[in-house]
């Protein structure tokens with residue numbers, strides 16, 4: 001037994017166990033001569049074998065996937081689609097109804113001084129005018145919807161360029177690094 | 178282990194992510210989620226806590242990536258955030274004197290070999306409890322070093338990078354961890 005040799009042995013024990021010792025000759029020489037160091041190596045290997053048998057391994061299945069979807073959902077902005085679409089719709093319907101009502105009112109007011117003879121024709125024309133108005137409302141809604149889609153796509157792409165993160169959550173945690 | 182091409186691809190992705198490319202950022206999250214989850218799980222041992230800490234790790238990384246100076250060291254940088262979060266969690270738990278921390282454990286059914294006798298399974302379960310208890314009581318930094326070295330096959334230099342310390346500190350922590358395990362698990366030598 002040699003104290004210096006034993007100290008040198010202990011310093012290289014980890015590297016030897018993990019197969020990182022370039023030259024093992026001295027190490028194994030000492031091992032052959034020193035029962036105390038041999039015992040230490042065996043005890044270490046035994047403990048590591050127990051650790052491996054205990055099966056401390058990767059995270060359970062599904063954790064990594066849950067992490068990915070959780071993080072990605074927080075990085076993607078929530079599109080403002082429903083709000084803008086409803087506002088557009090309400091505005092379009094209100095505008096068309098207003099135009100239709102005023103148009104019908106003007107039409108009825110200006111279509112002759114004899115309501116008895118003209119009312120039937122007048123109502124028919126008014127009904128056709130309102131129906132045309134209704135179709136243009138539908139067309140307008142379709143157009144708005146298409147435009148809305150493009151807008152949401154553009155907004156979505158632009159907004160995902162920068163991750164949205166709560167800045168308050170980003171301050172601590174690395175001070176010990 | 179990872180090859181040089183992986184490292185280069187990671188660096189290229191990190192570079193793009195640093196410049197605001199959200200697709201590259203997403204790809205890094207997908208690529209690193211398994212490794213980060215494993216690393217965190219081996220520290221805290223609880224699936225729910227693992228998920229929360231891993232998510233926080235990635236969100237912090239995404240928020241700070243514009244400040245990452247060396248994209249070649251993305252992995253070390255990311256793991257450092259994960260380990261700091263894990264160690265902080267362990268310290269919080271200990272400060273609140275919660276029940277002993279449970280390091281990563283695999284359900285008995287996952288470990289038992291087919292055709293194994295019940296008595297063997299019982300002995301295996303007891304041994305596992307013991308090992309887990311011993312690892313639980315290791316100081317957090319030494320546990321980190323041991324987990325990275327033993328389970329992730331990282332070099333002293335890599336671990337030093339991650340923990341922002343010298344390789345001699347890493348070696349000293351690892352020696353301490355091995356001594357701890359050797360002493361605490363020594364009584365079992367006669368069982369075999």
Ligand SMILES: [Zn+2]
Pocket residue numbers: 001002005006009030034036037038
């Ligand atoms: Zn010796």
